[in-house]
Amino acid sequence: MAEMIKxxxxxxxxxxxxxxxxxxxxxxxxxxxxxxxxxxxxxxxxNCRMCLVGIEDGRPPLVPACKTxxxxxxxxxxxxxxxxxxxxxxxxxxLINHPIDCPVCDQAGECTLQDYYMTYDGVSSRMNVEQVKKxxxxxxxGGVVHDQERCVLCGRCVRFCRQITKTGExxxxxxxxxxxxxxxxxxxxxNRYALNVVDLCPVGAMTSADFxxxxxxxxxxxxxxxxxxxxxxxxxxxDHNREKYKDDTIYRFxxxxxxxxxxxxxxxxxxxxxxxxNEGRLLESLKNGKPYxxxxxxxxxxxxxxxxxxxxxxxxxxxxxxxxxxxxxxxxKIGASLSGYSDGYIVKGDxxxxxxxxxxxxxxxxxxxxxxxxGGDFFWDSLEKAECFICIDNExxxxxxKRLIKALRETKVIALSSHHFNLVDQAFVAIPVASFSxxxxxxxxxxxxxxxxxxxxxxNTPIADVTxxxxxLGGPLSSAPEVLAAIHRVEGPLAKVDFNRIPAEGxxx
Numbered sequence: 001m002a003e004m005i006k007x008x009x010x011x012x013x014x015x016x017x018x019x020x021x022x023x024x025x026x027x028x029x030x031x032x033x034x035x036x037x038x039x040x041x042x043x044x045x046x047n048c049r050m051c052l053v054g055i056e057d058g059r060p061p062l063v064p065a066c067k068t069x070x071x072x073x074x075x076x077x078x079x080x081x082x083x084x085x086x087x088x089x090x091x092x093x094x095l096i097n098h099p100i101d102c103p104v105c106d107q108a109g110e111c112t113l114q115d116y117y118m119t120y121d122g123v124s125s126r127m128n129v130e131q132v133k134k135x136x137x138x139x140x141x142g143g144v145v146h147d148q149e150r151c152v153l154c155g156r157c158v159r160f161c162r163q164i165t166k167t168g169e170x171x172x173x174x175x176x177x178x179x180x181x182x183x184x185x186x187x188x189x190x191n192r193y194a195l196n197v198v199d200l201c202p203v204g205a206m207t208s209a210d211f212x213x214x215x216x217x218x219x220x221x222x223x224x225x226x227x228x229x230x231x232x233x234x235x236x237x238x239d240h241n242r243e244k245y246k247d248d249t250i251y252r253f254x255x256x257x258x259x260x261x262x263x264x265x266x267x268x269x270x271x272x273x274x275x276x277x278n279e280g281r282l283l284e285s286l287k288n289g290k291p292y293x294x295x296x297x298x299x300x301x302x303x304x305x306x307x308x309x310x311x312x313x314x315x316x317x318x319x320x321x322x323x324x325x326x327x328x329x330x331x332x333k334i335g336a337s338l339s340g341y342s343d344g345y346i347v348k349g350d351x352x353x354x355x356x357x358x359x360x361x362x363x364x365x366x367x368x369x370x371x372x373x374x375g376g377d378f379f380w381d382s383l384e385k386a387e388c389f390i391c392i393d394n395e396x397x398x399x400x401x402k403r404l405i406k407a408l409r410e411t412k413v414i415a416l417s418s419h420h421f422n423l424v425d426q427a428f429v430a431i432p433v434a435s436f437s438x439x440x441x442x443x444x445x446x447x448x449x450x451x452x453x454x455x456x457x458x459x460n461t462p463i464a465d466v467t468x469x470x471x472x473l474g475g476p477l478s479s480a481p482e483v484l485a486a487i488h489r490v491e492g493p494l495a496k497v498d499f500n501r502i503p504a505e506g507x508x509x
Contacts, residue, residue: 007074022065022076023051033078034087034116036094036202037154038066041264042163045155050090050116054083062086084120091121097132097177098203099149107204109217113152132177140170141188143195143209143268148180151205157181157197164265164354165191181205192356195272196265199255210272211252215241223456224256226443228318228362228436229270232355233445234262238274238437238456248457250274250437260449260505267356277437277457280419286430294431298472301429304412305473308388311336314379315372316393317345317361320441321494323466324363324370325486327392330475336390340367341379344398357446362436365444369492369509383407390414392466393433395421416469432463439465442499449506450497 003018016025023033036048044066051065054077102108134148158170169189173182198206225238235256242248253274255266285297313336315327331338351358389411415427418435440454471478488495493509
């Protein structure tokens with residue numbers, strides 16, 4: 001446990017963590033020190049001077065809070081007239097040439113400059129000279145669009161490309177009023193984490209081409225979630241909105257801080273995977289590729305399962321533990337073989353040493369801990385014998401198509417799927433199921449961290465999740481307590497987990 005020390009802020013004693021700089025130390029107890037350039041993942045730069053604070057009896061008496069470690073007995077001054085004047089002066093510098101285009105700026109509602117103006121400045125401009133004009137709508141590559149006039153030159157984006165991705169595409173060129181962030185000639189942003197500079201930007205200078213002008217941020221509902229783009233399980237915010245007469249739609253994923261998993265960042269591919277939650281969805285039941293009544297689809301599926309001597313169930317490695325164990329119990333009841341074959345979800349050589357993994361499955365560790373067979377030989381042998389094949393949200397990427405068609409020639413296929421893919425249209429019966437943003441559950445990432453998430457999106461016509469669909473097909477599990485009891489019966493580390501008390505940062509198994 002970190003050592004705690006006591007210091008004074010505006011004359012009041014507070015207990016903070018030793019070794020942290022003043023911004024982080026007093027921020028942990030709810031006291032804000034304004035700053036632009038400092039970021040916990042990028043370290044202190046000390047160029048914006050917004051975080052200057054007074055130190056009573058200090059030498060020097062004025063220090064940048066981002067570069068000053070908290071010390072025992074330190075007397076920090078934030079509310080003196082001198083400090084307030086410094087804050088107002090710094091805000092005036094930032095606003096001298098800043099365009100007042102908040103009504104059309106994507107950052108409006110999330111802008112640090114707006115917030116600080118209202119909190120620390122709030123006065124009219126004294127400037128009566130022409131503003132310095134800079135370039136607007138610059139395509140920096142990587143889906144990043146830059147407005148140089150809005151930039152406050154905090155340097156966060158530059159440091160991110162140098163310290164985190166180590167690709168160095170951005171730099172601050174020129175000096176004084178001519179200074180601006182720019183790419184090197186012919187060298188646009190070319191890394192898989194480029195859109196993180198949009199999150200890092202404290203103003204509206206860095207914008208996402210994907211989100212630009214799509215929504216006002218104050219309309220968005222911001223729910224916590226877990227990215228299902230790969231086995232890292234990065235923590236995200238799911239920003240969505242239900243416009244009048246329309247369905248609830250996801251407009252963006254943003255990184256959510258978790259030191260145990262992804263820190264402050266996510267990859268661009270995971271960030272843009274929000275589109276898949278909106279597009280290509282299976283929204284109605286099908287029979288032989290054509291729309292069919294949902295109730296009748298359940299009847300047809302039940303008959304096909306009952307009449308088959310050999311049934312194979314294939315599950316997706318993206319399903320949460322709760323849905324996997326519900327499928328496991330269902331398979332045991334009907335005497336079916338259960339496979340988690342998903343080799344096609346592994347893209348060898350695609351990962352890196354930061355966040356991106358070769359394995360694009362969100363819960364492969366869950367398959368392992370539940371003892372579900374993931375071998376290819378077992379899957380193909382079972383499929384050749386099966387008279388009924390139930391595919392649960394497994395899109396079988398990179399599978400041998402000719403071999404699959406041959407194996408399914410005399411087999412009735414039942415597809416439970418959140419999205420359209422080839423097997424859905426070829427299935428005897430296809431039944432829609434909810435996607436991960438529409439249900440809650442638990443997954444285990446590649447590092448063995450168990451994380452839980454809740455439903456974020458509620459559609460106008462809600463779609464049942466896999467557990468509910470299996471219950472309607474005769475599955476024995478019908479409630480959350482029954483599902484958790486089934487998980488606790490599995491030998492191994494999951495047997496002792498209290499799923500109602502998983503920490504926010506996850507539980508290392």
